[in-house]
Amino acid sequence: MRPPQYPQPQERVPRMMRRIAIASVLLAAGCAGQQAAQKQPQGPTTTEERMRITNQFPFDVGVCQTQPRTLPQPLNQNILLGAMFSAQPEVLECLTSPTSRGDAKATRVAVTATVNDQGGTHAVSGENLSPEGQACVRKALELRVPLTALPTGAKPVEYQTEFNHQQDNNASVKLGLNPGSDFSGAVRLGQPTWCDCYAGFANKVPPTLKATVELKKGLANAAAITFEPVNNPEGDALAACLQGKMMAIPTKLDVDQLKFVYRFIHLNSRSTDAASAQALAPELRFFQLDLERGQRSADAAIAIGGRESAAAAYDAAVVKFQKTDRKKQQALLPELTSKCNALVAAAQQMVDAMSVQLQVDQRSLALIQELKAQDASFGEAETRLQEAITASQQDLENAQKRVKADQAICPKVNY
Numbered sequence: 481m482r483p484p485q486y487p488q489p490q491e492r493v494p495r496m497m498r499r500i501a502i503a504s505v506l507l508a509a510g511c512a513g514q515q516a517a518q519k520q521p522q523g524p525t526t527t528e529e530r531m532r533i534t535n536q537f538p539f540d541v542g543v544c545q546t547q548p549r550t551l552p553q554p555l556n557q558n559i560l561l562g563a564m565f566s567a568q569p570e571v572l573e574c575l576t577s578p579t580s581r582g583d584a585k586a587t588r589v590a591v592t593a594t595v596n597d598q599g600g601t602h603a604v605s606g607e608n609l610s611p612e613g614q615a616c617v618r619k620a621l622e623l624r625v626p627l628t629a630l631p632t633g634a635k636p637v638e639y640q641t642e643f644n645h646q647q648d649n650n651a652s653v654k655l656g657l658n659p660g661s662d663f664s665g666a667v668r669l670g671q672p673t674w675c676d677c678y679a680g681f682a683n684k685v686p687p688t689l690k691a692t693v694e695l696k697k698g699l700a701n702a703a704a705i706t707f708e709p710v711n712n713p714e715g716d717a718l719a720a721c722l723q724g725k726m727m728a729i730p731t732k733l734d735v736d737q738l739k740f741v742y743r744f745i746h747l748n749s750r751s752t753d754a755a756s757a758q759a760l761a762p763e764l765r766f767f768q769l770d771l772e773r774g775q776r777s778a779d780a781a782i783a784i785g786g787r788e789s790a791a792a793a794y795d796a797a798v799v800k801f802q803k804t805d806r807k808k809q810q811a812l813l814p815e816l817t818s819k820c821n822a823l824v825a826a827a828q829q830m831v832d833a834m835s836v837q838l839q840v841d842q843r844s845l846a847l848i849q850e851l852k853a854q855d856a857s858f859g860e861a862e863t864r865l866q867e868a869i870t871a872s873q874q875d876l877e878n879a880q881k882r883v884k885a886d887q888a889i890c891p892k893v894n895y
Contacts (some may be wrong), residue, residue: 542750590604
């Protein structure tokens with residue numbers, strides 16, 4: 481039997497929060513998407529038809545994926561960073577409702593996630609945040625970011641973050657404006673509860689739909705709702721489902737009748753099907769890609785945290801191995817090998833997540849360059865995204881080197 485090769489504790493990959501938590505380079509996307517939603521034709525003839533209809537905001541169908549994320553264990557700050565960031569669509573959806581916000585235009589949500597060996601809690605507070613909004617955010621986080629207990633005796637982990645909502649830049653329903661806007665607001669607030677209509681679009685972007693809505697005085701519901709044909713089975717099925725939901729919305733009209741167009745703008749932050757977004761107008765594809773970038777960045781942060789947890793588990797196994805009498809070390813080799821293999825797998829998951837993130841970044845850059853050809857103001861966004869891509873490429877190269885280094889260690893755990 482040759483002398484044992486003592487494996488050494490692993491150097492951890494830096495948290496790289498500077499890459500993962502950076503603000504989006506597409507800050508104008510939310511505003512652009514909402515402005516596009518508002519600039520739809522309202523009807524050319526009567527005074528009622530020329531009424532300005534608002535509250536027609538894009539809807540991120542990603543919020544319909546309500547299953548909890550499966551997170552690497554045990555939890556650490558990088559994992560919590562990514563998990564919280566991935567829940568941003570749900571938090572912002574909570575703040576779409578006027579009952580979730582106060583009178584100010586800006587709403588700030590502060591969240592502290594605390595985890596110890598007894599479990600975890602989400603503490604939610606904020607500014608311009610109503611009790612209803614606070615409860616909605618807490619419920620969304622508890623569902624999407626489950627906080628599981630750390631191992632007995634482990635040091636508690638705490639992560640703090642903020643979510644910010646601006647009425648001028650984020651979906652913000654306002655009621656009491658006029659009957660058409662109130663109906664539109666009821667539709668937009670209803671969409672998160674109509675997830676059965678979106679069941680077929682878990683990983684792709686639903687088509688944009690247009691529905692002509694006709695309201696009449698004295699009727700408790702819409703007189704008629706007619707969708708333009710989509711000319712594909714999935715789209716037509718979605719329109720039929722949404723038509724039924726809209727017909728159930730109560731209405732009240734003081735004038736004789738009102739006719740307007742409701743435009744369903746659909747996005748999906750959790751889409752993995754790039755082709756499904758091609759039908760969107762370039763400005764909306766810009767917004768869609770920004771949502772995807774957010775989720776892919778979150779995935780990368782979680783993967784970095786997963787590798788960190790795997791490294792800590794391997795380190796503990798190494799220490800245990802080194803402190804054990806040499807005659808008894810043989811019995812510890814299976815555990816050591818298992819922990820080392822898990823470390824390599826976690827490192828590879830980190831590479832995979834960063835690779836996907838880089839691909840979305842590159843798609844975003846190509847779109848920005850397309851838009852820049854028509855509007856030079858996109859030049860700043862192009863510069864900032866190119867900087868982000870350069871940093872992401874370097875991070876990916878470092879992660880690939882980390883996989884090779886981890887792989888080189890595992891054979892050394894055998895006699």
